Amino acid sequence: MATQRLGIIMHGVTGRMGLNQHLVRSIVAIRRQGGVTLPNGDKVMPDPILVGRNAEKIAALASEHGIERSTTDLDAALKNPADTVFFDAATTQMRAELLSRAIQAGKHVYAEKPVADSLDKAIAVAKLAKAKGVKNGIVQDKLSLPGLRKIKMLRDSGFFGRMLSVRGEFGYWVFEGDWGQPAQRPSWNYRKADGGGIIIDMLCHWRYVLDHLFGKVKAVSCLGATHIPNRVDENGKTYAADSDDAAYATFELEGGVIAHINSSWCVRVRRDDLVTFQVDGTHGSAVAGLSKCFTQHRVNTPRPVWNPDVPQSMNFVDQWEEVPDNLTYENGFKIQWEDFIRHVVAGTPWTFDLVEGAKGVQLAELGIKSWQERRWLDVPDLKI
Numbered sequence: 001m002a003t004q005r006l007g008i009i010m011h012g013v014t015g016r017m018g019l020n021q022h023l024v025r026s027i028v029a030i031r032r033q034g035g036v037t038l039p040n041g042d043k044v045m046p047d048p049i050l051v052g053r054n055a056e057k058i059a060a061l062a063s064e065h066g067i068e069r070s071t072t073d074l075d076a077a078l079k080n081p082a083d084t085v086f087f088d089a090a091t092t093q094m095r096a097e098l099l100s101r102a103i104q105a106g107k108h109v110y111a112e113k114p115v116a117d118s119l120d121k122a123i124a125v126a127k128l129a130k131a132k133g134v135k136n137g138i139v140q141d142k143l144s145l146p147g148l149r150k151i152k153m154l155r156d157s158g159f160f161g162r163m164l165s166v167r168g169e170f171g172y173w174v175f176e177g178d179w180g181q182p183a184q185r186p187s188w189n190y191r192k193a194d195g196g197g198i199i200i201d202m203l204c205h206w207r208y209v210l211d212h213l214f215g216k217v218k219a220v221s222c223l224g225a226t227h228i229p230n231r232v233d234e235n236g237k238t239y240a241a242d243s244d245d246a247a248y249a250t251f252e253l254e255g256g257v258i259a260h261i262n263s264s265w266c267v268r269v270r271r272d273d274l275v276t277f278q279v280d281g282t283h284g285s286a287v288a289g290l291s292k293c294f295t296q297h298r299v300n301t302p303r304p305v306w307n308p309d310v311p312q313s314m315n316f317v318d319q320w321e322e323v324p325d326n327l328t329y330e331n332g333f334k335i336q337w338e339d340f341i342r343h344v345v346a347g348t349p350w351t352f353d354l355v356e357g358a359k360g361v362q363l364a365e366l367g368i369k370s371w372q373e374r375r376w377l378d379v380p381d382l383k384i
């Protein structure tokens with residue numbers, strides 16, 4: 001059994017996602033477990049070089065996680081033929097340009113979503129990757145959530161019968177920062193000029209979740225809102241929060257399923273989890289959170305009576321049965337890293353390429369347009 005090295009240039013790993021999900025929970029975890037196993041039993045050991053703007057900070061981060069290499073010079077890193085993969089988890093606005101630079105340098109690329117802040121840029125970078133023949137991928141982590149994997153299992157088993165509708169509730173209260181509780185998300189997310197906005201942030205997730213689990217998205221109607229117009233940033237400074245902080249979107253899916261997903265940073269949670277999906281079908285229904293999933297089959301469906309004169313006697317929450325954890329569910333970001341590494345090194349099948357990523361940007365753009373024009377919009381096939 002041989003072990004080969006894979007040099008990965010990692011950019012944006014001082015940020016929330018880059019650090020927690022991609023560096024610590026994925027690449028460092030993969031190194032600790034002895035690498036990624038290929039179909040022939042050989043191993044691939046990621047050898048990252050961390051790229052950041054502050055030399056001391058990035059070197060300290062590298063050494064904290066047992067990584068030998070760090071740099072502030074991205075161009076030099078891209079010139080090193082021994083590092084064949086470029087990864088980006090920095091801000092959305094910089095992404096398309098960074099990916100293009102890396103592709104031009106002949107690197108395989110993998111990145112956080114969204115691929116770009118506009119569909120034109122997303123298509124251009126996907127075309128470039130195709131023309132240069134480099135392997136490419138975009139993070140589509142929600143499909144690896146245990147809750148959604150259980151929904152997929154229910155779907156594949158025929159549990160739902162004919163699927164009718166999907167209701168998604170996503171979000172939690174993001175503090176404004178002005179009354180004693182600091183904001184818990186980066187301020188750029190709430191400024192249009194910096195690439196913020198919940199529609200571009202979340203509709204690219206909902207695109208692949210809907211496409212892959214419930215039916216291809218055929219049309220969208222989206223109402224955005226900026227509920228909180230002023231927030232306080234990381235430095236205690238008040239700023240105009242001019243991007244959308246909530247989106248109320250309805251989708252028509254191939255096969256007739258209707259999906260409605262609310263995404264909001266201005267909602268207080270009284271549900272099972274920070275995201276929940278309820279799927280109703282002719283034979284059964286399910287509600288999934290991040291990890292748990294509860295079902296109600298047609299034969300277990302109660303017959304409640306509408307009577308506002310007496311307090312409700314049924315406890316509806318107790319009428320659902322939990323899907324057991326029969327499998328071990330690994331971190332979704334790590335699962336995708338392992339799949340991408342196998343794809344790069346051994347050419348194994350891979351679904352989540354830049355074209356799939358561009359579809360997410362397409363839906364987000366159409367969602368924004370639908371809001372602006374106050375109308376339903378069809379989602380055309382994306383040809384690249």
Ligand SMILES: NC(=O)c1ccc[n+]([C@@H]2O[C@H](COP(=O)([O-])OP(=O)(O)OC[C@H]3O[C@@H](n4cnc5c(N)ncnc54)[C@H](O)[C@@H]3O)[C@@H](O)[C@H]2O)c1
Pocket residue numbers: 012013014015016017018053089090091092112113114139141186188201
């Ligand atoms: N998959 C998911 O569930 C998920 C969740 C949140 C965010 N994201 C995506 O991850 C990306 C980062 O989001 P975040 O919440 O981690 O943001 P963040 O603000 O915490 O991190 C941003 C990173 O970009 C770097 N950066 C900022 N400006 C830079 C510049 N001019 N030059 C070089 N580096 C710069 C920062 O140093 C930091 O490392 C975004 O594209 C976002 O859409 C994905």
